Amino acid sequence: MITFDAVSKRFPDGTLAVDDFSIEIPSRTTTVFVGSSGCGKTTLLRMINRMVDPSGGAIHIDNDDISTLEPVALRRRIGYVMQNSGLLPHRTVVDNVATVPLLSGVKKGPAREAALVLMDTVGLDRAIAHRYPSQLSGGQQQRVGVARGLATNPNILLMDEPFGAVDPLVRSELQQELLRIQSDLAKTIVFVTHDIDEAFLLGDQVVILKAGGRIAQMGTPDEILANPADEFVDTFIGAERGRRSLSIRTVDGKDVVFDGTGRLAGVLKRPEREPSTPA
Numbered sequence: 001m002i003t004f005d006a007v008s009k010r011f012p013d014g015t016l017a018v019d020d021f022s023i024e025i026p027s028r029t030t031t032v033f034v035g036s037s038g039c040g041k042t043t044l045l046r047m048i049n050r051m052v053d054p055s056g057g058a059i060h061i062d063n064d065d066i067s068t069l070e071p072v073a074l075r076r077r078i079g080y081v082m083q084n085s086g087l088l089p090h091r092t093v094v095d096n097v098a099t100v101p102l103l104s105g106v107k108k109g110p111a112r113e114a115a116l117v118l119m120d121t122v123g124l125d126r127a128i129a130h131r132y133p134s135q136l137s138g139g140q141q142q143r144v145g146v147a148r149g150l151a152t153n154p155n156i157l158l159m160d161e162p163f164g165a166v167d168p169l170v171r172s173e174l175q176q177e178l179l180r181i182q183s184d185l186a187k188t189i190v191f192v193t194h195d196i197d198e199a200f201l202l203g204d205q206v207v208i209l210k211a212g213g214r215i216a217q218m219g220t221p222d223e224i225l226a227n228p229a230d231e232f233v234d235t236f237i238g239a240e241r242g243r244r245s246l247s248i249r250t251v252d253g254k255d256v257v258f259d260g261t262g263r264l265a266g267v268l269k270r271p272e273r274e275p276s277t278p279a
């Protein structure tokens with residue numbers, strides 16, 4: 001479990017990016033931070049692996065206060081996937097995937113072999129193992145980025161808008177692939193996006209943020225869809241969906257939410273009902 005306890009971050013220029021943020025991120029599930037540009041999502045994510053240190057409060061991973069852990073060692077045991085994949089342009093796919101294990105002292109042969117297996121995991125053909133990033137499509141580059149994030153077999157995977165720069169079809173494929181990988185591997189994933197549809201699709205827990213990393217609402221997609229906490233959340237859900245109206249239809253006895261284009265947006269959990277007594 002990752003715990004933020006009254007965490008704040010003020011940058012040296014005075015910007016208060018995160019103000020008094022507290023949350024518990026359960027293990028082996030996906031938590032999504034969603035909010036508009038500048039609300040502090042990336043700052044929150046980077047505080048987990050100490051790329052950014054908080055100015056106040058504490059972050060724990062299980063029982064460890066991460067401020068007591070050595071940042072480089074911490075970073076090497078947490079996977080990190082970023083937008084535009086962040087691949088090293090002069091290294092081949094297989095060597096990009098193997099970068100962190102190699103830095104951590106794994107020998108070249110085993111590191112490359114493990115990288116090939118990871119290419120299988122993320123749905124990449126081994127035939128492209130010796131290509132350079134510029135010879136790949138955007139979607140393939142992002143898959144390499146995900147494979148690299150998984151290369152040390154981390155318990156925690158941080159993903160910062162990893163599918164933000166690809167076209168909608170490829171994005172949808174990558175999202176499905178991530179759902180499949182997560183159902184096999186059950187990592188603790190913290191995922192940042194500004195896309196509410198992506199948040200609802202991928203998140204077990206969704207955290208809707210306002211400026212300053214303030215939590216507007218936190219819950220499962222069903223809970224948020226069924227009961228938006230306030231007008232801000234309502235508007236955010238509506239606006240980010242292009243003001244497409246949500247509708248609820250009953251399918252196989254379940255209340256299913258569709259957006260205005262007929263796309264599945266979620267399934268509402270109904271409270272358990274007492275069995276009805278015959279009249």
Ligand SMILES: Nc1ncnc2c1ncn2[C@@H]1O[C@H](COP(=O)(O)OP(=O)(O)OP(=O)(O)O)[C@@H](O)[C@H]1O
Pocket residue numbers: 011012013015016017035036037038039040041042043044194
């Ligand atoms: N190194 C920095 N120095 C000063 N201000 C910063 C720094 N990094 C981020 N900020 C500011 O902190 C706030 C939060 O930034 P952050 O990148 O965390 O937001 P975000 O929600 O991830 O935005 P986006 O979706 O645009 O990436 C913004 O006002 C940003 O300008």
